[in-house]
Amino acid sequence: MAAGMKDVASLAGVAVGTVSNVLNHPDLVRPLTRARVEAAMEELGFIPNGSARQLRAGRSRCLGLVVLDVTNPFFTEVARGVEDYAQAAGYAVILCNSDEADDKERRYLRVLEEQRVRGILITPVHGRAPELRRIRDRGTPVVLLDRPGSAGQCSVAVDDRRGGEIAVSHLLDLGHRRIALVNGPLAIRQCADRRRGALRAVERAGLDPAAVLTEVTVPAMNARAGAVAADELLGPGLASTGLASTGLASTGLAPAGRKPTAVFCTNDMLALGLLRRLGQAGVAVPGDLAVVGYDDIEFAADAAVPLTSVRQPKYQLGRAAAELLLDEADRPEEHEHRRFVFKPELVARASSGETASAVPA
Amino acid sequence: MAAGMKDVASLAGVAVGTVSNVLNHPDLVRPLTRARVEAAMEELGFIPNGSARQLRAGRSRCLGLVVLDVTNPFFTEVARGVEDYAQAAGYAVILCNSDEADDKERRYLRVLEEQRVRGILITPVHGRAPELRRIRDRGTPVVLLDRPGSAGQCSVAVDDRRGGEIAVSHLLDLGHRRIALVNGPLAIRQCADRRRGALRAVERAGLDPAAVLTEVTVPAMNARAGAVAADELLGPGLASTGLASTGLASTGLAPAGRKPTAVFCTNDMLALGLLRRLGQAGVAVPGDLAVVGYDDIEFAADAAVPLTSVRQPKYQLGRAAAELLLDEADRPEEHEHRRFVFKPELVARASSGETASAVPA
DNA sequence: CTGTTAGCGCTTTCAA
DNA sequence: TTGAAAGCGCTAACAG
Numbered sequence: 001m002a003a004g005m006k007d008v009a010s011l012a013g014v015a016v017g018t019v020s021n022v023l024n025h026p027d028l029v030r031p032l033t034r035a036r037v038e039a040a041m042e043e044l045g046f047i048p049n050g051s052a053r054q055l056r057a058g059r060s061r062c063l064g065l066v067v068l069d070v071t072n073p074f075f076t077e078v079a080r081g082v083e084d085y086a087q088a089a090g091y092a093v094i095l096c097n098s099d100e101a102d103d104k105e106r107r108y109l110r111v112l113e114e115q116r117v118r119g120i121l122i123t124p125v126h127g128r129a130p131e132l133r134r135i136r137d138r139g140t141p142v143v144l145l146d147r148p149g150s151a152g153q154c155s156v157a158v159d160d161r162r163g164g165e166i167a168v169s170h171l172l173d174l175g176h177r178r179i180a181l182v183n184g185p186l187a188i189r190q191c192a193d194r195r196r197g198a199l200r201a202v203e204r205a206g207l208d209p210a211a212v213l214t215e216v217t218v219p220a221m222n223a224r225a226g227a228v229a230a231d232e233l234l235g236p237g238l239a240s241t242g243l244a245s246t247g248l249a250s251t252g253l254a255p256a257g258r259k260p261t262a263v264f265c266t267n268d269m270l271a272l273g274l275l276r277r278l279g280q281a282g283v284a285v286p287g288d289l290a291v292v293g294y295d296d297i298e299f300a301a302d303a304a305v306p307l308t309s310v311r312q313p314k315y316q317l318g319r320a321a322a323e324l325l326l327d328e329a330d331r332p333e334e335h336e337h338r339r340f341v342f343k344p345e346l347v348a349r350a351s352s353g354e355t356a357s358a359v360p361a
Numbered sequence: 362m363a364a365g366m367k368d369v370a371s372l373a374g375v376a377v378g379t380v381s382n383v384l385n386h387p388d389l390v391r392p393l394t395r396a397r398v399e400a401a402m403e404e405l406g407f408i409p410n411g412s413a414r415q416l417r418a419g420r421s422r423c424l425g426l427v428v429l430d431v432t433n434p435f436f437t438e439v440a441r442g443v444e445d446y447a448q449a450a451g452y453a454v455i456l457c458n459s460d461e462a463d464d465k466e467r468r469y470l471r472v473l474e475e476q477r478v479r480g481i482l483i484t485p486v487h488g489r490a491p492e493l494r495r496i497r498d499r500g501t502p503v504v505l506l507d508r509p510g511s512a513g514q515c516s517v518a519v520d521d522r523r524g525g526e527i528a529v530s531h532l533l534d535l536g537h538r539r540i541a542l543v544n545g546p547l548a549i550r551q552c553a554d555r556r557r558g559a560l561r562a563v564e565r566a567g568l569d570p571a572a573v574l575t576e577v578t579v580p581a582m583n584a585r586a587g588a589v590a591a592d593e594l595l596g597p598g599l600a601s602t603g604l605a606s607t608g609l610a611s612t613g614l615a616p617a618g619r620k621p622t623a624v625f626c627t628n629d630m631l632a633l634g635l636l637r638r639l640g641q642a643g644v645a646v647p648g649d650l651a652v653v654g655y656d657d658i659e660f661a662a663d664a665a666v667p668l669t670s671v672r673q674p675k676y677q678l679g680r681a682a683a684e685l686l687l688d689e690a691d692r693p694e695e696h697e698h699r700r701f702v703f704k705p706e707l708v709a710r711a712s713s714g715e716t717a718s719a720v721p722a
Numbered sequence: 723c724t725g726t727t728a729g730c731g732c733t734t735t736c737a738a
Numbered sequence: 739t740t741g742a743a744a745g746c747g748c749t750a751a752c753a754g
Contacts, residue, residue, distance in 0.1 A: 045495060070431075077432060094423075
């Protein structure tokens with residue numbers, strides 16, 4: 001059914017080597033012969049077999065991109081950046097969704113390595129350092145995406161500690177002194193870093209983190225988890241029972257019973273889910289509770305209460321990562337590892353309140 | 362660098378065939394030998410070469426999924442459905458973004474065919490019928506996604522004409538008699554179908570489409586285009602000049618000068634973009650203008666004015682499509698082509714106004 | 723149970 | 739400028 005080079009060759013009355021040359025080194029073939037071969041390819045609907053080609057070449061013209069959540073607009077925007085750059089360089093992108101799950105991630109990494117992709121871009125679920133190092137050692141370049149890397153590898157990231165810091169500083173500046181931190185698993189580096197930034201902001205303000213911050217940790221970084229966090233904040237009585245059943249973990253750094261006046265969610269999906277639930281519960285934002293998110297996804301600005309957020313250069317992040325990866329893949333000699341760190345930026349909107357709305361400083 | 366089966370074989374003191382058996386038919390190998398081979402694989406960090414494997418097998422364990430816009434949550438939700446089913450069946454998914462662009466789509470189809478993917482799921486930009494037929498004839502199963510197909514192929518879709526109809530009927534029921542239809546390129550089947558449904562709704566109400574509907578056609582189905590459409594609606598004086606510079610095409614079916622009291626956007630991204638611009642311009646929704654979207658993406662419910670929309674079973678759509686595709690791929694004999702058509706459903710929210718807000722019926 | 727071997731479809735020398 | 743032939747790494751068929 002599928003015509004191969006041999007069929008094309010015999011139809012055109014040439015050797016397979018010549019057909020190959022038409023494909024890969026057209027200038028080496030006499031125009032007339034080339035035309036004959038091309039006609040034959042057309043007639044037979046010939047599509048070269050990528051596997052065979054790669055088998056010889058050793059590597060494919062594909063990149064692997066592994067993200068934590070394809071339904072999060074942050075990652076699709078990053079993916080667009082990657083894809084645009086890759087496409088221009090003649091590469092296709094295999095987009096994989098780890099769904100923040102360890103085993104899915106591992107499975108995809110395996111598939112990508114078996115496919116001998118030219119390189120892998122990944123936002124890892126865990127500190128997968130050793131496994132990623134092994135992959136690199138076996139010859140597949142790896143670039144860390146949205147995560148600062150160690151030496152010996154490229155990485156592209158936004159300064160998450162700084163991001164967490166400006167988010168919480170913003171709330172402190174507005175006068176808030178009891179702030180909830182709604183965060184995903186600390187195993188995810190971004191979560192850990194943004195948390196550290198939050199703590200730092202409080203310390204720098206000369207305040208006691210234990211008195212100011214209440215931590216609510218949810219098992220995923222999506223809207224559903226954000227809604228669960230809202231319930232946690234609204235019904236303190238439910239907290240302890242809620243924990244076991246929902247997988248929630250809440251470390252009440254702040255004295256129990258003292259409700260927060262503001263919330264910092266470590267991404268916008270959490271914030272949007274929380275916002276929705278607050279709306280249903282009749283909690284006024286920012287009046288009763290100020291909210292700050294992270295990522296500044298496009299939908300943040302359109303929310304019922306426009307969401308204050310920490311902006312990251314998503315598209316640029318993707319582009320830069322792809323550029324680093326392809327440089328490493330295509331020019332292994334000249335390549336030197338680099339670590340890009342972009343600066344986050346606060347975008348203040350209504351959800352945090354333009355005017356102080358809580359305990360005056 | 363990358364260890365091959367030969368290396369594993371010699372380290373384990375067996376033949377390559379045995380190594381292959383350990384991988385593909387472990388039960389044929391004596392446990393002790395198997396253990397030795399596995400140890401060798403571990404020690405060498407052996408990763409089987411997918412290209413070589415596929416070369417023999419003829420086909421890979423990957424599916425191709427080509428969507429119109431990865432940044433549209435509708436498609437990422439569909440992708441999740443595809444991915445979950447594929448993953449369970451042992452397949453990986455290559456997600457490609459055609460960006461509603463003809464040439465990108467063509468390029469990706471080519472890549473997928475060269476990779477000898479097991480099958481292709483696609484929401485085509487144009488009526489790519491002939492090209493897709495050729496691909497199928499060459500042996501790669503193709504399933505149309507979110508689009509009704511003709512005989513001789515599988516397809517999974519939602520009844521878009523019906524969807525357009527219920528959207529506009531809803532507005533008519535609310536008393537609106539001047540409705541703008543903000544639509545993407547009619548070459549995209551969904552756009553054409555939803556438009557037909559809109560016309561039908563008006564006709565069924567015993568009204569004259571030319572008097573009721575004003576069409577605004579934008580070149581893409583995203584938020585930016587929605588904002589442009591809003592400008593078009595707001596500033597009728599700009600209409601004619603605006604056309605040339607923005608690529609807008611507006612067919613004033615309704616008498617010029619009579620402003621619409623409602624808008625039907627053929628997807629939620631358009632609606633959200635439009636909504637944002639209306640907000641900036643101080644237009645009250647639904648008071649001054651009622652708005653209905655399409656897809657019911659998660660963010661629609663969270664918009665500043667919660668968006669009335671036509672819900673599609675996104676995840677199910679993806680799952681069903683993957684199921685059809687893999688059935689065709691894995692059981693070509695028994696397989697018979699099927700056409701699933703899901704029913705759309707109106708989700709009424711504030712943006713269309715619960716109470717009649719326009720010209721009384 | 724294990725070893726040997728013939729390709730899968732293509733690219734790339736090396737000759738002609 | 740073209741033809742012939744040697745593999746790339748693996749699987750499957752067959753022999754032992």
